[in-house]
Amino acid sequence: MKKTKLILLAGLAMAVSMTGCQKKEVKPGDVAGYDEGEQYLSIWVHSIEDTPEGQVYRESVDSFNEKYNGKYFADIEFIPRNDSGGGYSDKVNSSVLSGGLPDVLTLDGPNVAAYAENGIIQPLADLTEEERGEYLESILEQGTYDDKLYALGVMESSVGLYYNKDILEEAGIEVPDADHPWTRTEFMDILAKLKPIMDEKKGYPIDMTFPVGEASIYYYAPFIWANGGNLVSDDGMTVDGYFNSEKNVEVMNYFHQIVENKYMSEAPVEKLFESGR
Structure with missing residues (x-):
């Protein structure tokens, strides 16, 4: 070679x-x-x-x-x-x-x-x-x-949430700045406050999906990291005790609660956010 x-x-x-x-x-x-x-x-x-x-x-x-x-x-x-x-x-x-x-x-x-x-x-x-x-x-x-x-990336990318200004204003919800973000508890309370409004619009408080493949890790790993968890050990060789840690279970239960309370659709809905629903 x-x-x-x-x-x-x-x-x-x-x-x-x-x-x-x-x-x-x-x-x-x-x-x-x-x-x-x-x-x-x-x-x-x-x-x-x-x-x-x-x-x-x-x-x-x-x-x-x-x-x-x-x-x-x-x-x-x-x-x-x-x-x-x-x-x-x-x-x-x-x-x-x-x-x-x-x-x-x-x-x-x-x-x-x-x-x-x-x-x-x-x-x-x-x-x-x-x-x-x-x-x-x-x-x-x-x-x-x-x-x-070995490589220099052409761009950096991140994950964020878009929000409908009119709907949040209707619900009396004020969006925080980056220095004072919502806690997980506050965010769940906001979803609960939005649910009756979105029920009338035949929609959901939040539009999220859990795609199959690498996109799920790309979208949701930040939630795990923010909670002090990780997917693998630092050397990349061990999953047990990391991926299935108590901290990660907390995050998965949080998402389960969002689905269980019908704050999001279990199945993806086409253009749910774009249509104001």
């Missing part, structure tokens, strides 16, 4: 240098814009080109090629994920086994450690303090494995 040269692409917000097996040979003239004497760099991204996110990737690559014209040529390929999260990941995983990985690719944050541990990706070049200052600490932490930085 031959390791490709480590290169951090300027202008690409998420860049991961790859180890390459049976690397695809590309000659000048095979790809529009790739000229003799330039070092060819292949890039895979997980989005569709004809989207705002895809256009950001395209513009980043075009900017890179313009800046390093005559020295490097970056060739981007768009391989979208499907609804279940596969597609792109499936191609990456199959290419790990068969060869043909690109020089640079985007990947989901939770996969960084596994890819690094198995030698699929290489560490990025060291960043200066000024460069590190451009990124949130959570982005740097997510892309770091075994004290080495």
Whole structure:
């Protein structure tokens, strides 16, 4: 297995240098814009080109090629994920086994450690303090494995609740600021106060679902962490005593109470929030 040269692409917000097996040979003239004497760099991204996110990737690559014209040529390929999260990941995983990985690719944050541990990706070049200052600490932490930085995320994401201003105003509920959030007890009391109003609207006080797959952890792990619980041990090797801890049972019972009191629908309802219900 031959390791490709480590290169951090300027202008690409998420860049991961790859180890390459049976690397695809590309000659000048095979790809529009790739000229003799330039070092060819292949890039895979997980989005569709004809989207705002895809256009950001395209513009980043075009900017890179313009800046390093005559020295490097970056060739981007768009391989979208499907609804279940596969597609792109499936191609990456199959290419790990068969060869043909690109020089640079985007990947989901939770996969960084596994890819690094198995030698699929290489560490990025060291960043200066000024460069590190451009990124949130959570982005740097997510892309770091075994004290080495392997990836830089294009974005950070979070989980929050939207609320209908008119309905909360009708119920006389004042939304707190970030420094004085509702407690779990206060939030449950608010749902109880909203229920008779939402019964009249043939709706529910809150619109939540418990999807199958990784989305459930993405949506609801913050509730577990906020209660002092965790999903696994710090070393990631033990579940018993963590996932089924008393603290986590408290959180699950809290959600069970919301469903039991009919503050939310047991089954997803299409456009429940958007329709004012």
